[in-house]
Amino acid sequence: MAERKSDKQSFDLVVVGAGPGGYVAAIRAAQLGMRVALVESQNLGGTCLNWGCIPTKSLLKSAEVYQQMKNADDYGLTIKEPGFDIEKIVQRSRSTADRLSQGIGYLMDKNGVHVFEGFGSLIAHDAVSVSAHGAAVATITAPHIILATGASPKMIPGVATDSELVWTAREAMTPKVVPESLLIIGAGAIGIEFASFYNTFGSDVTLLEVADRILPQEDEEISRLAMRSFKRRGVQFSLGARVQNVEVKDGRAHATWQDGAGNAHNAVFDRVIVAAGIIANTRGLGLEAQGVAMQNGQVVVDEWSQTSVEGIYAIGDMTAPPLLAHKASHEAVTCVEKIALTDNLEPLDPLSVPSCIYSSPQIASVGLTESQARAQGISVRVGKFDLGNLGKAQAMGDMEGFVKTVFDADTGELVGAHMIGADVTELIQGYVIARKMETTEEELMETVFAHPTMSEAMHEAVLDAYDRAIHH
Known part of the structure; x- marks a missing residue:
């Protein structure tokens, strides 16, 4: 990332967050002739590129190839004792993410985007303070500010992640071992993809879902076939499940929950993955002080991503669903082009945003x-x-x-x-x-x-x- 700037600077547009919404907004604005600043506290590419969309697909590709190896005889091929090395699988995933993150840095340089390393927060409707290690390192101003800070895993009362036995998606992407038994809380897209990965490599997987079916956002027939397919592979399900507690003791995770029929369950697992959804990253952004309207923890925007405060916009996972990377990128382009007064624009239709789950x-x-x-x-x-x-x-x-x-x-x-x-x-x-x-x-x-x-x-x-x- 670029060196920190300590002086006050003015731009046409400031983008806070360098995920698939933020960095795309920065590039499109630069293409339209704007002087652009991009603020990022961690890695260019955001969660999607570094800890979400891309590395998980690398993991799932390894699982797909491994499954094909185990079924080689069906194709007239002979493979003796197919095996895997989880360390190399994770290394390949991380290398892919790192390579793409570096590519985003190249795109920023190519398009003349000024990158500020640090945490960005609003100090006025047209100003952002950038801080690092608790100290302010820059103040940048612009008549237009796009917030694209994404979201983080949602935590469940009674379930505390410890990075060792109870994981969020981030720890689940970098395992040192494949657990013999695994509990996944949440059977949406994230939970189903992890169930597919770990089941393929031999974990005994149990999935808990609070709804009355897995993948509750999908068509009912899709949900039913997906559940039958996973059951054939040995995955167990508990629907209408209400998690009461997950306690780590004696080197294992002890979970208690109640299913939809009111039955109580107690089980012990080697690892637990919390995949119960995500929550918008809004803490510390200064939204309340600037009067930016919020609803249900998300920033309220109009069809052009304008917030309740003129000149401040929000895109991606910090706004309304669908919470998908390609939706954020499309919003980024539309928002920037609207700021630039581009003619013949159409707002994003959420019902035309495709959803993809890369399980098997x-x-x-x-x-x-x-x-x-x-x-x-x-x-x-x-x-x-x-x-x-x-x-x-x-x-x-x-x-x-x-x-x-x-x-x-x-x-x-x-x-x-x-x-x-x-x-x-x-x-x-x-x-x-x-x-x-x-x-x-x-x-x-x-x-x-x-x-x-x-x-x-x-x-x-x-x-x-x-x-x-x-x-x-």
Whole structure:
């Protein structure tokens, strides 16, 4: 990172936080001719690049390859005693994150962004104080300030992380050993990805979820198949679970909880991962003093990311869901272009932001679920196609999963699409583009999909919604 500046400096834009929202905002502003300052207290790239999106995908890729090694005989291949080295797996993950973080530094230099190392806090509607080790090192001013400080793991009463036996996601990404028994609190995207990783490498995994199903943000059919798939692999679940206590004693974690049926549970685990969601990083930012409105712990913004205070904006995980890196990046560009008075802008539509979960099987979605669409009074047509019917899936030896489409029966609008199975995190973008282009069901049905590909399931799921599926 750049050297600290001790003098007071003025800029056109100050960005606080260098994650996928902040650094993208800085680059786009520089491209538009602004003089930009970027403030970051830790590593360029933020949680996503250093301790989230990127390193976890590296870990999950190692798990995928290991699973393929164990199934080599199915492909006519011989591998004797497949094994793994958890230290090398973690090292590869960290190297990937470090390399990309350095790349962000290069992009800052290339675009002439002034990087300030330290913690940024608002001292006026147009000024940020940068401090390091408890001392102020710079004061920077600008008529526009974008806050992009992200979020941190949410803690649970009665569960104290100790970095040794009770982990947050950060410790779970850098294990020294693979625990024999593992409790994961939270069966959302983060919990499911860790369950997939550790289960593949031999951990006996138990997942607790406070909702009545895993992946509660996903379509119900997706949740059911995902749970069946994980159960076949030996993962245990407790739904409607209320954690009462996790106590570390005698070198192990003793957990107590009550399930949805009111049954009490007591169990002992080698490790516990707390994956119960995230909370916005707003402490110490000076929001209250400047009158920035908050709601449910998140910064309130309008469709252009403007807060209640003119000239102060907020993007990414410190605002409303969906809490995803690509949503933050898109908000960053839109916010900066709005500041620059760019013409013909469209605000972000949250329902057009894709969600991707990189477990095995993968899960991806965009738009409304079937139940959400029906709850809004939409008359729906639903299509579904099993991946096992595809020649490509059979050739790959990965036939689990399906593609589901939800259309407005009156207008032909694609209101939602949901997938589970191999490579679906790549396939979902096709439906995202279709929604952005306001493509109708007729246009999708008339589109040519290459054969043999996994994307043929996308076509068949559209056809099935209108009783025209060929390979159903």
